[in-house]
Amino acid sequence: MVKNGLVVSRTHLFDNATPVEETYRTLDDLVRCGKVRYVGVSNVTGWQLQKIVDTQRQLGLNPIVSLQQQYSLASRDSELEPFQVCKNEGIGVLPWSPLKGGLLTGKVKRGEKPLQGRLGWVAQDARRAYQSHPLWHALPEQMFDIVDTAEAIGKIYGRTIAQVSIRWLLQRDVTTSVIIGATSLAQLDQNMAVNGWSLSADEMAQLDKISTTELPYPYEMIFRANEDRMNHYISGGFVKSLGS
Known part of the structure; x- marks a missing residue:
């Protein structure tokens, strides 16, 4: 994969069948021989x-620089754990599915079966449903509240729901x-x-609040206890999540 002119190699999923040491020694070899710039x-x-970060550190390997993760106003679960690691270890996040399969474009209406886009494609056959493009009638009301809030904020700037998201x-x-992603040049230009x-x-806070979910134990307890605490000897200190 090429990002900003630099060759980046990334693992797509954690592989339970392959030792972490084997995977990241191999990727480190690619960096050392100049085939890959970053991992x-x-x-x-x-x-x-x-575990990946600690293994690389223990073996003296080139560290990973980015995490490509599903992340959007409609999908914030990664704030609970993975992004805590990213902040602590100085790893950048590259969100994928930033519009949640088209949900955050405003094309999917409350109570109306979608006829176009990825969610329309899923609506034709429920077996196609996936975490990043869910079945429309299984969407919680909160998802449409998020869209309404993004639309209201967008009107202030003359921007679309997708642009606000x-x-x-x-x-x-x-x-x-x-x-x-885009299905046309016009859509790409718009996004x-x-x-x-x-x-x-204030607008960020509005979007944070409408898209947050109730924190389960022990996250609520940990985040509340650490709200005003910061370790300045680590990359970014502690990250408060989901409604920060």
């Missing part, structure tokens, strides 16, 4: 990511860039129009 990972849990991602403290303007702190 990244994708779709991991927090403990898996930390991507802008929110770009202003998150762990995000370095956003991976977007790229997220520079030159910013959401205010």
Whole structure:
């Protein structure tokens, strides 16, 4: 994969059948011989990511620089564990599915079966449903509340729901860039129009609040206890998640 002119090699998933040492020694060999500039990972849990980081450190390997993970206003679960590791270890996040299969474009209406896009494709056959493009009638009401809030904020700036959703991602403290997809050049141009303007702190807070979910134990207890604590000797200190 080429990102910003640099060759990046990443693992797609954590592989239970292959020793971590074997995988990352191999990737390190590719870096050392000049075939790859940087190494990244994708779709991991927090403990898996930390295991990778610790293994690389123990073996003196080139460290991973990025995590490619599903992340959007409609999918914030990675804030609980993987992004804590990213903040602590200085790893950049590259969100994929930033519009949740088209949900965060506003094309999917409350109570209406979608007829186009990926969610429309899933609606034709429930067996196609996947975490990143779910079945429309299984979506919680909160998802449409998020869309309504993004739409209201977008009207202030003359921006679309999709642009507001991507802008929110770009202003998150762990995000370095956003991976977007498009079915036309017009759609690509529209989704790229997220520079030159910013959401205010209050608007970010509105989007944070409407998209947050109740924190389960022990996260709520840990985040609350650490709300005002910061270790300045680590890369980014402690990250408060889901509604920070």
